[in-house]
Amino acid sequence: MAVCLVTGGAGFVGSHLVDALLMRGHQVRVLDNFSTGNLANLAGAWDQIELISGDLLDLELVREAMQGVELVFHQAGLASVPRSLADPPSTHHSCATGTLHVLMAARDAQVRRLIYAGSSSAYGNSALLPQREADPTQPLSPYAVAKFAGEQYCAAFTHIYGLETVRLRNFNVFGPRQSAGGPYAAVVPLFLEAMLAGRSPVIYGDGLQSRDFTYVDNVVQANLLAAEAPRVAGMFYNVAFGRSTSLLDLLDTINELLGTHLKPIYNSPRPGDVRHSHADISRAQIDLGYCPSIDLKQGLRLCIDSLLREREPSKSKNGVSKQRMPAPHRRPPVVSARAGATGTQRENVFGT
Numbered sequence: 001m002a003v004c005l006v007t008g009g010a011g012f013v014g015s016h017l018v019d020a021l022l023m024r025g026h027q028v029r030v031l032d033n034f035s036t037g038n039l040a041n042l043a044g045a046w047d048q049i050e051l052i053s054g055d056l057l058d059l060e061l062v063r064e065a066m067q068g069v070e071l072v073f074h075q076a077g078l079a080s081v082p083r084s085l086a087d088p089p090s091t092h093h094s095c096a097t098g099t100l101h102v103l104m105a106a107r108d109a110q111v112r113r114l115i116y117a118g119s120s121s122a123y124g125n126s127a128l129l130p131q132r133e134a135d136p137t138q139p140l141s142p143y144a145v146a147k148f149a150g151e152q153y154c155a156a157f158t159h160i161y162g163l164e165t166v167r168l169r170n171f172n173v174f175g176p177r178q179s180a181g182g183p184y185a186a187v188v189p190l191f192l193e194a195m196l197a198g199r200s201p202v203i204y205g206d207g208l209q210s211r212d213f214t215y216v217d218n219v220v221q222a223n224l225l226a227a228e229a230p231r232v233a234g235m236f237y238n239v240a241f242g243r244s245t246s247l248l249d250l251l252d253t254i255n256e257l258l259g260t261h262l263k264p265i266y267n268s269p270r271p272g273d274v275r276h277s278h279a280d281i282s283r284a285q286i287d288l289g290y291c292p293s294i295d296l297k298q299g300l301r302l303c304i305d306s307l308l309r310e311r312e313p314s315k316s317k318n319g320v321s322k323q324r325m326p327a328p329h330r331r332p333p334v335v336s337a338r339a340g341a342t343g344t345q346r347e348n349v350f351g352t
């Protein structure tokens, strides 16, 4: 059993990681500022974790959160290309400076290994498909630059300070709990929300742009493997399903699953979006033993089931009654962070 810190653990991917770590008997601490994360994402876990509500830019808080930690899964960051175009500094602060703080704290706390949530946006518009780790990088948006800066910081900390880092370049992750709200939502939850309501989804561009859609369980699997695999410190890996699907094909698949015949509404292409993404995942398969098990159609079916369950009248998100959800502490007592770290006492910040 390891003490694990999941930054961004109240977010979409982070909360799935939290569940998987708890299921394997690990002790889990979450650090999140709830800028895009949601306490409801931790509904099945909140009485088993230590939850620290705060920002990566608060270096002292990050250091506190790091006490006694063996493994860090660094998921926190503002994860949106359009948001980064509208407000580049906030993306830079959370993704680049935030990562630097996490690395400094992890180095000083002698963390065994840090797994970084990188992004396929590092490749930009690659001339060659599928994209391989050895391909040149060409980040096209402030988001891509900031995520890539985080990657480079990880590499430097491994090289200079010997901190074990493994960088995972995630390709278009989708799954339950991914937010469809706000102007910066991702394409799969936006399509699903619109189409479940009988509305046509919006496509920016001609719909022939393609993505390597990766179900969240596959990403969780890659993180768990990266935490334990031997001789991978300093390496980076594509994490994807390994198949490219156009947005028009995504629409067809959802129509098929829902029994609908909805057509898209076309809008102008968005700046900063890459045209195609398609990963070669052989390096992760060989080094990590990564084997994505859920494909796009299976994953979409799971998302639809989850959305329909959420809409059942007597239940709130994740099937938990709303009144059982506590408010997160702004900043937990240090004893809360230390209790988990020493293993002397397991205590959650809600005091339940």
Ligand SMILES: NC(=O)c1ccc[n+]([C@@H]2O[C@H](COP(=O)([O-])OP(=O)(O)OC[C@H]3O[C@@H](n4cnc5c(N)ncnc54)[C@H](O)[C@@H]3O)[C@@H](O)[C@H]2O)c1
Pocket: 007, 008, 009, 010, 011, 012, 013, 014, 031, 032, 033, 034, 035, 036, 037, 038, 054, 055, 056, 057, 074, 075, 076, 077, 078, 079, 080, 093, 094, 098, 117, 118, 119, 120, 147, 169, 170, 171, 172, 173, 174, 186
């Ligand atoms: N979802 C994808 O398709 C995808 C693809 C590639 C990379 N990634 C990366 O994976 C990670 C998780 O993505 P996600 O889709 O779960 O996003 P998300 O927005 O659901 O989760 C990010 C979490 O980080 C928290 N956060 C943001 N800034 C913070 C800060 N400064 N301090 C503390 N917490 C902060 C948010 O509140 C949120 O809970 C991100 O780093 C993202 O860049 C995601």
